[in-house]
Amino acid sequence: MQNQRIETGQNLLFLTDDQLRKGIEAMFFAYRGFTADPDRILSAQGYGRAHHRAIHFIHRSPGTTVNNLMSILGVTKQSLNRVLRTLIADGLVLSRVGDRDKRERHLTLTDAGAALERALSDAQRDRMRAAYRAAGPAAVAGFRRVLEAMMDDDLRRHYHALTERG
Amino acid sequence: MQNQRIETGQNLLFLTDDQLRKGIEAMFFAYRGFTADPDRILSAQGYGRAHHRAIHFIHRSPGTTVNNLMSILGVTKQSLNRVLRTLIADGLVLSRVGDRDKRERHLTLTDAGAALERALSDAQRDRMRAAYRAAGPAAVAGFRRVLEAMMDDDLRRHYHALTERG
DNA sequence: CTTGGAATGTCAACAAGGCTGACGTATTCT
DNA sequence: AGAATACGTCAGCCTTGTTGACATTCCAAG
Numbered sequence: 020m021q022n023q024r025i026e027t028g029q030n031l032l033f034l035t036d037d038q039l040r041k042g043i044e045a046m047f048f049a050y051r052g053f054t055a056d057p058d059r060i061l062s063a064q065g066y067g068r069a070h071h072r073a074i075h076f077i078h079r080s081p082g083t084t085v086n087n088l089m090s091i092l093g094v095t096k097q098s099l100n101r102v103l104r105t106l107i108a109d110g111l112v113l114s115r116v117g118d119r120d121k122r123e124r125h126l127t128l129t130d131a132g133a134a135l136e137r138a139l140s141d142a143q144r145d146r147m148r149a150a151y152r153a154a155g156p157a158a159v160a161g162f163r164r165v166l167e168a169m170m171d172d173d174l175r176r177h178y179h180a181l182t183e184r185g
Numbered sequence: 186m187q188n189q190r191i192e193t194g195q196n197l198l199f200l201t202d203d204q205l206r207k208g209i210e211a212m213f214f215a216y217r218g219f220t221a222d223p224d225r226i227l228s229a230q231g232y233g234r235a236h237h238r239a240i241h242f243i244h245r246s247p248g249t250t251v252n253n254l255m256s257i258l259g260v261t262k263q264s265l266n267r268v269l270r271t272l273i274a275d276g277l278v279l280s281r282v283g284d285r286d287k288r289e290r291h292l293t294l295t296d297a298g299a300a301l302e303r304a305l306s307d308a309q310r311d312r313m314r315a316a317y318r319a320a321g322p323a324a325v326a327g328f329r330r331v332l333e334a335m336m337d338d339d340l341r342r343h344y345h346a347l348t349e350r351g
Numbered sequence: 352c353t354t355g356g357a358a359t360g361t362c363a364a365c366a367a368g369g370c371t372g373a374c375g376t377a378t379t380c381t
Numbered sequence: 382a383g384a385a386t387a388c389g390t391c392a393g394c395c396t397t398g399t400t401g402a403c404a405t406t407c408c409a410a411g
Contacts, residue, residue: 033322039310041348042317042329043219044245047238048340049332050216051259053209067367072213079210085388093217098369100389122378122387144205150334151208154327156199161320161327163208166215168316174214182207233396251359264398266360288358288407 042165056142064135069094069102071139074128077112078136079181082125084117091177111135208331222308230301235260235268237305240294243278244302245347248291250283257343277301 032038057071076091077083089099103126106112111132117123128136151159170178198204223237242257243249255265269292272278277298283289294302317325336344 030322033325034314034317036310038325039313039317040306042313042325043306043309044344044347045329045332045336046216046219048344049335050212051340052336053212055337069368086386094368095370096388097371097390101368104389117387120379120387122376124388140206140209143209144202146335147205147208148200150331151200151205153334154330156196157323158327158330159199159204159208161324162331163211164320164324165316165328166208166211168319169215169312170211170218171221174217178210178214181210235397252357260397261399262359263361263400267397270360286358286408288405290359 052146053143056146057139060138060142066105069098070106073099073102073106074111074132074136074139077126077128078133078140081127084123084125086123088126090173093174106132218312219309222312223305226304226308232271235264236272239265239268239272240277240298240302240305243292243294244299244306247293250289250291252289254292256339259340272298 054068058068061067061071072092073088076088080087085096085099085103089096092099103112103114107114109131110129113127113129113132114124115127117125154162167175167178220234224234227233227237238258239254242254246253251262251265251269255262258265269278269280273280275297276295279293279295279298280290281293283291320328333341333344
């Protein structure tokens, strides 16, 4: 397994265990950087990463339901509810009863919520922009291709549902 | 900010907020896939991601000290110690007093620890290999370049220290 | 030799944020 | 009318992070 045989005409040395390990460790260290800046802002306000995720996806899909958010975030309604409760109580998120289906709650950001979202995504985008700029457009395309191939099928569907209409 | 101006001669459309957002969401969803397979193995054994990380880096740097592991993992000694204690008690990790400096503990995997490490990294590599294969060598190079640019400086040093000698 | 500081371990307490299970309520569908 | 759905909530448990305090062991400098 360590030295792959050439299966097709192209060089498959990039599939050696060593190359894969480097990718694994790169993901680990990069994800730390990826979350570092928002984490600082959040902890200063008494929030955590879970709040960030909720705020991000409510911003991306205004009026989304609790159920939909649950499936995007991959957490139980109890976990999500704990986060939403504080965000609603703090006036960052608004929950209004559905028109068609009154069982549903539609979630949107208030002005204060949108302001925090902006602060968080500005910080995260700054780092991402620096990384993109340093790596160049071709590298960015490859970056996204590998990440997409790494996702579970249901998460890839969520990813596409978000990006293809934004 | 939404529409970047052309700064150099090349097209900088890949630095738009929209492109950055897609990268951010890709990181989020991909990281879930990245950890999904090891997580299944771990929870079946009563362990968590923290145990995986400790086992991974002890495997990568046999004989490493607690201090070094702390700085790689970015957690406090108390957090790390709790994980190490269970791994040592379960016979997966061996802690032996240093020769030169007897205050230090040098950590290595036992045979059982190495077996679990193999199971975990096999699972994680399988997914990474599938993603690499689907994306192709050029994409993989870009993937690694962007991730590296995303790391904090001190983490990038750890990353290089690991990869440049393995 | 003594003492200061470094490396490690341990105890306690706490918080975030996952989880399961159970229950209640309103609403909608069949 | 009864089943299913969407949501909220309470209770309890787990992992994994945090601080703070304190003991031990050892190296190294004075």
